[in-house]
Amino acid sequence: DAGITQSPRHKVTETGTPVTLRCHQTENHRYMYWYRQDPGHGLRLIHYSYGVKDTDKGEVSDGYSVSRSKTEDFLLTLESATSSQTSVYFCAISSGTSGYNEQFFGPGTRLTVL
Amino acid sequence: LAKTTQPISMDSYEGQEVNITCSHNNIATNDYITWYQQFPSQGPRFIIQGYKTKVTNEVASLFIPADRKSSTLSLPRVSLSDTAVYYCLVTNRDDKIIFGKGTRLHILP
Numbered sequence: 703d704a705g706i707t708q709s710p711r712h713k714v715t716e717t718g719t720p721v722t723l724r725c726h727q728t729e730n731h732r733y734m735y736w737y738r739q740d741p742g743h744g745l746r747l748i749h750y751s752y753g754v755k756d757t758d759k760g761e762v763s764d765g766y767s768v769s770r771s772k773t774e775d776f777l778l779t780l781e782s783a784t785s786s787q788t789s790v791y792f793c794a795i796s797s798g799t800s801g802y803n804e805q806f807f808g809p810g811t812r813l814t815v816l
Numbered sequence: 817l818a819k820t821t822q823p824i825s826m827d828s829y830e831g832q833e834v835n836i837t838c839s840h841n842n843i844a845t846n847d848y849i850t851w852y853q854q855f856p857s858q859g860p861r862f863i864i865q866g867y868k869t870k871v872t873n874e875v876a877s878l879f880i881p882a883d884r885k886s887s888t889l890s891l892p893r894v895s896l897s898d899t900a901v902y903y904c905l906v907t908n909r910d911d912k913i914i915f916g917k918g919t920r921l922h923i924l925p
Contacts (some may be wrong), residue, residue, distance in 0.1 A: 736913070744862065744903070745915035759911060792859045801907035802848065807859025 706727050708793050708808040716816050721780040723811050725793030727773075733796040734776040735805065736760075736768060738789040745792065750800075751776055783815045820904045825920040829832045832893045836919050838904030841885050849880060852903040854918070864889070899923045905912060 715721050725734060725762030734755030737760075749768040757768050757808040764788060767779045780787055793808040794800075821839040848867050855878065856923045859889040864871055866878040877890040891898055894908070901918040 737915070742917070744917040747912055747914070750912055758912075761914070794859065799909055800913045801850075801910050803912070804862040804865075805852075806862075807861070810857070810859055 706793065706806055706808040708791075708811050710811060712812045713811065714814045714816065717784055718721055718782050721783050721813065721815075723778040723791055723793075723813070725776040725778070725808060728799075729774075729795060729796040729806070730773060731797045731806075733798065733800060733803075734770065734772075734778065735794040735796070735800070736766075737792045737794065738787075739792060739810075740760065740789050743766075748778065748791075763804055781795045783813075785815050787813065788815045789813060797812045820832070820906055820916055822902075822904045822916070822919045824917065825922065827895055827922045827924060829924050830895055831893055834894050834898070834921065834923075836889045836902055836904070836921065837886060839886050839908045840904070841849075843884050843906055844908065847884075847906045847908045849878065849906045850907045850913070851876070851878065852891050852905065852915070854901045854903065854925075856900075860915070863902075864906075894921075894923050896923050896925060 703710045709724045714736045734812045736748040737745045739745050745793045750755045751770040769777045794805040796803045850865040851863045853863050854860040864876050864878045868880050871878045879888045901920050903918040907913045
């Protein structure tokens with residue numbers, strides 16, 4: 703399995719609190735991605751990174767920010783969590799552009815916002 | 817990116833061959849067809865990718881007709897452990913890919 707971990711694996715928080723999810727990889731892959739998965743919606747891309755300090759928005763980026771200060775870490779922050787952000791969050795990595803290269807996914811983080 | 821259409825769900829029985837067809841009428845010249853598999857409570861896993869004709873690996877086969885407007889993922893002799901969601905994607909050199917809702921495959925004993 704690709705060396706990709708997510709922390710925490712489960713989190714329950716309250717509306718209005720800030721939350722940071724961490725994705726860590728040991729593969730030295732250039733590309734990293736954050737997705738959310740909700741029933742009836744499949745996987746939706748939130749943000750992605752194509753290098754240290756290089757990030758871009760996905761299809762559902764509102765309410766989320768990301769940072770990548772090191773190749774191995776990609777952080778997803780919910781500045782003020784809302785109940786609509788209750789979801790399962792997956793991080794993925796890829797050695798090249800995701801269209802041509804396999805994406806490897808982490809185990810996921812289940813976030814509940816009360 | 818070209819939009820894909822695939823069945824929402826399918827049922828099959830152990831030992832059968834399962835074929836999941838995906839429609840992608842607006843596929844572009846430099847687009848590839850990629851399939852991912854997702855088991856419950858896990859992230860998706862890459863299965864196979866192809867451009868045209870037929871691709872086969874240890875897990876599945878991918879059949880792509882000459883017009884490339886559709887593709888078929890073939891799983892030989894499925895078992896209960898093949899119960900999963902299967903995503904058909906059209907991908908190109910872009911930095912990101914779009915997952916749809918996938919096909920929920922349920923294998924019955």
